[in-house]
Amino acid sequence: MDERWRFLTTPRRDWPLRPVPDRVDDWQDVHVPDAEVPGGLLPLVSAQAGRCMDCGVPFCHHACPLGNLIPDWNGLAAREDWDAAVDRLHATNNFPEFTGALCPAPCESACVLAIDGRDAVAIKAIEAAIADHAWEHGLARPIRPEEHTGARVAVIGSGPAGLAAAQQLTRAGHEVVVYERDDRIGGLLRYGIPAFKMDKRYLERRIAQLEAEGTVFRPGVAVGTELDARTLLEHHGAVVVASGATRARELPVHGRELAGVHQAMEYLVQANRVQEGDYPRPPITAEGRRVVIVGGGDTGADCLGTALRQHAASVVQLDIKPQPDEERPDDQPWPTYPRIHRLTPAHEEGRDLVRLRVVAPGDPADQHLSGEHGDVRVFAATTVRLDGDERGRVRALHLSDAEPDTRRAVPGTERVIPAELVLLALGFSGPEDAGLVDQLGLRLGPTGAFARDEDFAGGRPGVFVAGDAGRGQSLVVWAIAEGRAAAAAADRYLRGRPTELPTPISATDRPLAL
Known part of the structure; x- marks a missing residue:
């Protein structure tokens, strides 16, 4: 059959995960290392990339906030x-x-490819493999500016938005200084994301x-x-404000003040500092x-994976939403x-x-650790006290x-x-x-994030807001x-003319998601 029809003959295969008993005993990446993938990772990824149909209208491209040229690199x-x-x-x-x-x-x-229920192209695994190839073969070299503009830019925050803005502005020839309140650079990537989810060598x-x-x-x-x-x-x-959205929501119930009740980020930061x-x-x-x-989101899943590696006696995750x-x-x-109902590696x-019965039969927690499919999550559950x-x-x-x-207690x-x-x-x-x-003359918008216009400008002239600080948790x-778009806006402001930096989105863009 013609190679263009590989999506009909090649099943989806993701980057394989290490066996659960092995990976919960360390803090390494949950995936099988490249060298240990049977047959090699690149042939696997190449076969998966061949499943791409090179659509006339690539909706994958439209769904990606970065506008990644997915059919091209597939x-x-x-x-x-x-x-x-x-x-x-x-490029993007x-x-x-x-x-x-x-x-x-x-x-x-x-x-x-997923319209009729078929498995989508494994785009994420292909992206990760291409990125790894770049570093392994010296293709992620520093790109120094050809000329310097003499303009100085301060970036507040060194998470992904701040780092992206800084790199774009530095490459445009500006003198960029990134200020970070923590003792190490990286923001959420450094202290919020567990090492088993993203190896810190990437950062x-x-x-x-x-x-x-x-x-x-x-x-x-x-x-x-x-x-x-x-x-x-x-x-x-x-000044580019990329300080993130770090004001944690509270649980207003009786007993919140008890010892042993902590915000997730208190817990995750300490676990990451041990790894540092x-x-x-x-x-x-x-x-x-x-x-x-x-809490049933990604942060809760990160807490789950961390607790398992710390050898908790039992773990239950409560999600106030019904099971998808x-x-x-x-x-x-x-x-x-x-x-939809998804299982992260932590789940x-x-x-x-x-x-494997980490909870003894008859333990009061046992009934909540043996739900459908053995899921450690309890859905449609609200904390009373x-x-x-x-x-x-x-x-x-x-x-x-x-x-x-209403999400009120029944x-x-x-x-x-x-x-x-x-x-x-x-x-x-x-x-x-x-x-x-x-x-900086900023103001808070209706969602609690810093308000900005569609060009990411907010507050006094020369102030731009990027990432979760302006979008909210995302x-x-x-x-x-x-970060890339705010850098383009700042570059335009500094030069007083159109920028050559790409502007992938405006501050008013929203995802193709409900």
Whole structure:
């Protein structure tokens, strides 16, 4: 059969995962290393790239906030022209290894191949493999500007949005300084994302690339408190605010003040600092404890995977939303990103460890660890209150069924599960002010994020807002896209004329998702 019809003959294969018992005993990447993939990773990826139909209207391209040229680099990978594939991938994405590891791949939900229920092209795995090839073969070299403009730009925050903005502006010839309040560069990528989800070497080598290009990093500087942002604006032609959305949502129930109840980021940051070598054991640990995670999103899944690696006695994750369907619902048609029942690697680990009976039969937590498919999640569950012991430590959590629409507790459904560590993974309500509102003339929009116009300008002239700070809690792919777009807007402002930097999106763009 003609090679153009490989989507009919080649089944989907994703990058294989390591066996659960092996990976929960370390903090390494959950995927099988390239060299250990049977037959080799690149032949596998090349075959998967050949499933791309090279559609006349590539909806995958439209669903990607970065506008990644997916059919282009799929075709190049299918022909094993890896060097050219690297060029096409980097044309729109500064950090494809970040998105290859962390993005939920809305492009795959919009793949035309998936219209009739077929498996979409494994775009995310192809992207990750091309990015790895780039580094292994020296194709991710620093790109130094041909000329310097003499303009200075300050970037506040070194997460994916700040790093993308900094790289684009440095390559455009501006003098860029990135300010980060933490002691290391990377923001959420450094301390929020567990190492088993994204190896920190990906971050380290990109930071080194940016430094080689001329970007200057200033960690350990809290702009807005230690350093007045007005001073930055006085000494720089533009300021890009990419401080993220780190104001955590609270759980307003009786017992919230008990010892052993923590925000998810308190917990994840400490676990990541152990991997950085800051201390041998985290002050907050799940080891030997019955853990309840309140919140069903990605942060909750990261807490789950971390708790399993810390050898928790049991783990239950509560999701206030009903359990999604296994298939795309009728009210979430292609090409939107549907809410369906998905198992992350962490949930797969929890499911398999349940089968190995990490909880003894008859334990009060057992009924909540043996749901459909052995899922450690309890869906449509809302927290009623927390109980403590005589020392003021949490010992139990009361939950009830949640009504699908109002999410209020259903009377008569309350039950109790033991809890010695409760982690609140309820999402984030917006950026922390830290003085930036007054100092830069910013204002908060209706969602709690910093307001900006469609060109990412917000506050005083020369101030631009990118990433979660202006969009609210979102995906790493949106952060990179917004960093690139805000950099283009800042470059336009500094030059006083149209920019040559690409502008993938405006600040008003929204995803193809419900």
